[in-house]
Amino acid sequence: MPANTAITPSTLSQRDLPWQIDWDIQTCTLCGRCTAVCPVNAIEFGTFRKRTLFTPPLGLSDNRSQGLQHKPSSSSSVYYGIRQRTDPAYACIGCAMCNMVCPNNAIRPVKSESTDLLRFHRDRGGQPRTRGGRRNSGDSVLDQIKFMRISMLTDPALDAGRHEFELRTLIGRVLPPAEALKTQREKGWMPPVREIYPLMIGSMSFGALSPNMWEGLQMGVAYLNEELGMPVRMCTGEGGCPPRLLRSRFMKYVILQIASGYFGWDEIVHAIPHMKEDPCAVEIKYGQGAKPGDGGLLQWHKVNQLIAAIRGVPPGVSLPSPPTHQTKYSIEEAVAKMIQSMSMAWGFRVPVYPKISASSTSLAVLNNLTRNPYAAGLAIDGEDGGTGAAYNVSMNHMGHPIASNLRDCYLNLVKLGKQNELPIIAGGGTGKNGNLAANAAALIMLGASAVQIGKYVMQAASGCLGSEGDRCNICNIGRCPKGITSQDPRLYRRLDPEQVAERVVDMYVGFDTELKKIVAPLGRSTSLPIGMSDALGIADRSAAERLQIKYVV
Amino acid sequence: MCRLFSLTSSVPISPMRAIEALDVMKEGHDGSGIGLFLTDLAGPFQDSKHLPILSGIFTQSGVLRMEEFMSSQGFTPQYRLTLAPQDTPPPGTPKREVYLSQVFEPPSAWNGLAQEEREVLLTKTRLALRHMGQAEEDMVVFSFWPDVLMIKEVGDPMEIGRYLGLDREEVYAGRILAQGRQNTNYGINLYACHPFFIQGVSTMTNGENTAFVPIKEYLGSQGVPGYEGYQSDSEVFTHILHFTLKGLGLSLEAYKHVITPLQDDDMNAHPDRDVLYTMKQACRRLIIDGPNCVIGCLPDKTMFMVQDRKKLRPGIVGGRPGLFAFSSEACGLDAAIPERDKTKDFQPMHLDTAIVSPDCQEVRICRQTQPLPHLH
Ligand code: SF4
């Protein structure tokens, strides 16, 4: 290499990248599958030149002098192999798709142990990094919480496998008992309430997910409801809903989201007269965990014909939602008016609730809602909430963790005597380290009426490769190697909706067993242990104090 | 697990009869305490049935403070029964100064008040005394209500019964709830001892209410005077019953639907499903998650037993017209009413409420799948 070759400030060595490709020449068959599958073109075929030195052997056979008669020689050969690119635009994302398709396990990404210098160069053209999915921090207070009020002596624990359980929750405003009975007697207006399974699939929009992923999730949900009697609900996220689903009987398993961009709502409004069933609920999105105070962002890569049609926009343009509902003047006004008009649209038969990011204003919003007779709940998304596209800095550094935010809100309701009258749906980081049932149970005992998950479903139901270690996370650019968050048929055809549905069902049934294994020893079986904080302990004194649970070591 | 025993009789009987039954069931409790609720009183209390009786344990100075407070509120003391045993208390029982039951004539200003207002004022008076006593540790107040006596003490029930001389006629009653305490989860505290009482409603429980904290938080936040204390997880059963009867205007039959609502299939088949569904949703915070057997007495002297949905606690009802007993164990029932027809004994299951009305003639079983009595 000449001494004056073009080394720029952004020229990185393989060593500087967070993910490095380990390729084994011995086992590689040069089939080319890895380069074909790599979603970011991080690897390419390389032609390598190799010099081989040949020295004749000494003292062989009878001719003792042969070795000395011939000089050693060298020859050059050419071989083909895999080269990892170090250009920041093509840095390996560690997805390991190359490994998955390699017939010989000849290639794999390895996480670098040294500093990731790439992060200093990810703002090419002055554009800070956007990505999907992960907060890049494995910490979770939820994982540290233990369940410890276990009945064993005077009150034997229940048999999780054989006892009857009724672990359901309510979404919708629940009137205080005396008022409910009076309303019932006088045949007044009773706010709509739905009895559902406490683990909901949170909002992931049709635009963000591929059609196959969406279909798979919907099929799984339908199966859980109709075959297994588990009233699981799924939220659409912003961007509307496929017209056929809107007009189908499966609508009752769906929570429609309306967000500040109002994408897709034309379609929904037009479908209302033809709906066979009311949706389970309507969620008004004000904020989300991954980019609090920010709107939505569907980048142009993913806006193909279908998505454009459903959203009512031209294809191929980025679709940012504004951070607030721009037709309203203030948050209180916006919340009140939106709830009112959405309720009205369905004749006050559908619960309508807002979703906000966990933040310092959660309490204020909650207090407003307690005085709004049409508000059906509040969804709070903690800082770990995933999304299709957010700026790296928002994901990693903004927002409020869910545990204390939820706890503050619940205890505030307790003070008002309105706990569970206004259900709190908590989300953000549930199951991020795989402990779904434990995390969900902890949130419920801290005061959540229901728990919503997004990332976990993607990981469990469709094998999303993303992790808290900045693996993959390219959901935003439409090149999802698994076909989960891509609108490119060549990619999403990799995903079989039937198999996704099967995994959704497996995941829920597994979760159900684990949830029972947690609540049964605590002696709970006939009602969801919402606010059962006496069962919780944590070995961190300040966390215990903050959450008002027991400090145990 | 605590042992429970209650009697409902058309003629006044001695509370010792209930204590003897507890003694038979002694294997099940460690003799760490006794609680008694007596109503439909005979003897001297009968003459002032409509006047509230203050029951509690006082020090001498506590009595003085109580008297001062009561007279400042305009109450006039009437008949007083004090138990001030001279001999040394049984092992484990502290030496107290005065076990007091005192009748008071409410201030004349109360005369024009509606019944409900009077009831709230009585409750508030009791709470004021309780708080004063908790601050100075000179009084423990169990009840302040017409025709109700409550006695609680730490120690072996039988020994305490003898020590306090509970066979005296002054404390004969037509309705008796008695609990032999088995100390389990919480420290011994007189306020933690069953039965619990609020405004004519009294219940006692064996088992453990695992939904205690959320229910306590809910009741405590409803702004109802008296929904406080909660030294025991079982106290909420009394308050839920009170809430059902007085807060919601429902009958005893509805209590079971509040604490253990029907599940979907039964609910759908029920003639009152709409009301029950509304109740299940609105009262969801009051669902007990047991396992518990609850025995209680209503203001109209109806006595009952219910089980939680799991039905993991024993409980049996039996007797003869004029005398019925509710017991956590069959042997207690055998000891107290040996002459009854045992084939008519009844052990309530997860859908049942066993009820003996004030006329004390029969055990009526109300099953949750039956229609509710007409709601007013
Ligand atoms: S790990 Fe993924 S991004 Fe990296 S080279 Fe392999 S396929 Fe490409």
Ligand code: SF4
């Ligand atoms: S596999 Fe797809 S959905 Fe998962 S992180 Fe990668 S791009 Fe996103």
